[in-house]
Amino acid sequence: MPSQALSPKAEGMAGQPLVTVVMCVYNAGEYLRPSLLSVIDQTYKKLDILIIDDGSTDGCFDTVQDLLIDERIRVIHQANSGKPMAINRALDQIRGEYYAIQDADDISHPTRIERQLRALLNKPHLAAVFCGNELIIDGTSMAPVFSPKSEDHCRSENRAFRMPALDPTGMFRMSLVGHMRFEPSLQVAETYDYILRIGEQHPMIVLGECLYAYRILPNSLTRRAPTWRKQFEFEAFRRACERRGLRFDQQCDDKGPRSRNSLMDNNIAAHFINSVLDSCRSNRRLSALRTAWQCARLHPTDPYYYKALAYALMPPSLTSRLRRDFLAIPLETTK
Known part of the structure; x- marks a missing residue:
């Protein structure tokens, strides 16, 4: 299939597919503005930017009022329900043929959407395309990963109960995954469970480019409560074993x-x-x-x-x- 070119700086994207970018926000503080700007400033312009405010109380939306005039942005406010419920509400409201995840304190590199969309257009059988990422620690970007992974490699990762890449780097094809939802009971590891389920049914790849910056926060829930987090990871692993007809052994997951x-x-x-x-x-x-x-x-x-x-x-x-x-x-x- 010939490569479908996308114009890097195109303002009007007539004939190009709509991409919904889902951003779930809960008390994102000072990081919400740069995160949202990184989506607004994407080289691919035909975006539907869907923000779910999951009961924020820190005034973070006050810092982006001037950005919300962008007609591509929709904001849905709700009482705090947790990320799985918030993203499920977003999935019910998606308008695009494809959707990408954007954590509310992370940064997407300018060409992220364009490059992932091109990969999905060039390979219509793919359900998801991920990319490499770097970390932001104390305001400094570091440690980029950028190795590509083929369909076979991603399939092998799935069989080994591993995600092929960092989960918020994903872009997904709605025609293949639009019926799937995040498991509400998994307060942590909900995306791990979701991506494993997609990979069990459909092919995916990882682009060999670093296109996303993931922020490490000092007050992370995972830092405060590793045992609590591990319980949800075990549950996601148990669910995967059950789907695959395998015996669940908690010790096997504790690697x-x-x-x-x-x-x-x-x-x-x-x-x-x-x-x-x-x-x-x-x-x-x-x-x-x-x-x-x-x-x-x-x-x-x-x-x-x-x-x-x-x-x-x-x-x-x-x-x-x-x-x-x-x-x-x-x-x-x-x-």
């Missing part, structure tokens, strides 16, 4: 690192290791070292956070082999 810090920060070091390996594969050795050092600085007394540095210092041939074999679990995204 994470033993470092207490890694449990508290949701194994963020795995993301840094993936970033280092991606940089080594692209012969960006200085970038790999910089990323590894940033990882070590997160917890200077914890040996686990020096693993990225070990990978960065390895010979290229060994690094390439590890890049093929390394099976780091993508960072979860409950903030």
Whole structure:
């Protein structure tokens, strides 16, 4: 099928599909404005920007009143119900042929929607297209991951109960997934469950580009209550085993690192290791070292956070082999 070109700077998108960008907001504070601006300023302009205010009480919407005059933006206010219920309400209101997720404190790079939409147009059988991402920690962007994943690779990830990429980087085809909803009982890991279910039925890919910036917040729920979070992850894993006719064994899912810090920060070091390996594969050795050092600085007394540095210092041939074999679990995204 010939590539369907999209004009990067097109203002009028006659004949091009409508993309709904879903943003669920709960007390996003100072981060809501830059996050919303990153969607408004996308190179692809034919957008339906659907914001669900899930009972915010911090006045964050006061900071974006001038942006809400954009006729592409719709805001639905509701009492606080949690993210699964909020995004399900959004799914009931989607107007686009495709929809993308945007966390209310994250940043989409300017060409994110354009590039993911092009991939979906070029391969009509795909249900979802994800992309690489970087992290924003203390206001600084770092640790980009940008390795592509084919349909077969994503299928293998799904069979191993892993998401192919960070969940808010996804763009989805409504004709294939529009009937699916997030599980309300999973207050955490609801997107993990959702993406596993999609991958069990349909192909997906990951673009080999870093197009999204995921913000790490110091007051994250996952940092405050790792045991509480793990309960929902086990439940999502149990549900997947049941769908696949497999025996559920909680011990099989408990594969994470033993470092207490890694449990508290949701194994963020795995993301840094993936970033280092991606940089080594692209012969960006200085970038790999910089990323590894940033990882070590997160917890200077914890040996686990020096693993990225070990990978960065390895010979290229060994690094390439590890890049093929390394099976780091993508960072979860409950903030």
